[in-house]
Amino acid sequence: MSLAGETPRHGPQIDVQFDRADRCYEPGDDVLVRYDVGGLGIDTLRAVEHSVLWYTEGKGEEDLWVHFFERVAKPAVAGSFRVTLPQSPLSYEGVIVKIRWCARVRIFFHGGRDFVSEHVFDIGRVPPARMPQATKP
């Protein structure tokens, strides 16, 4: 499996657009995600999976929860999905741990190969935590 974030590495280009340019949502909001798979013919795709999930990022074991998932067995090179966001957890930019929400589009090719594209967005507006600065004696 290959993974592409905001800056895709090797693999197809998946452009993702959120219905809010700043990608900031409130709990309970609907998020609409549109995507476009570039440079591929429809005959090369076997399936597409859409998901909305959060994961933790830090030094410890990664935690993850899939809030929304659907598999499209008759895929197109462009599509969209709409999801109502939950009340929690809120996006959090901590020092030890961060909580990131993302929309994920995973495409499966005929022959078994697949490619994942992840796009981070925020729920809530929790200010980022920062390491306390050392005070001079």
Place this chain on the structure above:
Amino acid sequence: MSSPPPRPAPNPFATRYTQPGSIVPLDADGQPVDLPLLLSRLRANDCCGAIVGPHGSGKTNLLVHLAAALATHEGSLGPLRIRSHRDAVGILRSILAAAAGTVVCIDSWEQMGLATRLSVQAAAAWQRCGLLVTSHAATALPTLMECRTSPAMLAAIVAALPDTGGSITQADIADACDRHAGNLRDALADLYDRFESRRSS
């Protein structure tokens, strides 16, 4: 489509980028390990072998990569880690249900008691399964590879991670490797903290 607004850069040393399986296995010179060669050595030993090395030397990472490669041919079970008696029972059941030729992959072999190790070996032999383990010291199994680390290896790992934006220098890498006596797991955790600290300042 419009480009998204800038967001805080991910910490390149977070677990999601550094966990076993995420990093290409490297040797002490920072060069990729020849996985096909290791696989052929393993097959020459009836798919039995041990990856040996100290804490944080990349044993588990190598095991994950080998297990994935084995899965497409021989079939693999694991990597498994036995932490309790209940784990041991579950793993023995899994081995006894495995198809002949499957390679059972076990992490932290030396942490298992002697009785458990003997039981696992006997179950694997009974099922005609291979056995690939990681250990801090040589085992009764043939040593497939001895893992060692170096500042060059850590530098090569960091180079393959998401961009640090210049906040982590070669001096940081050398210092982290030295401070943690070559334990790459701890050195990467150290670099995580340095990255966060400099992001804050």
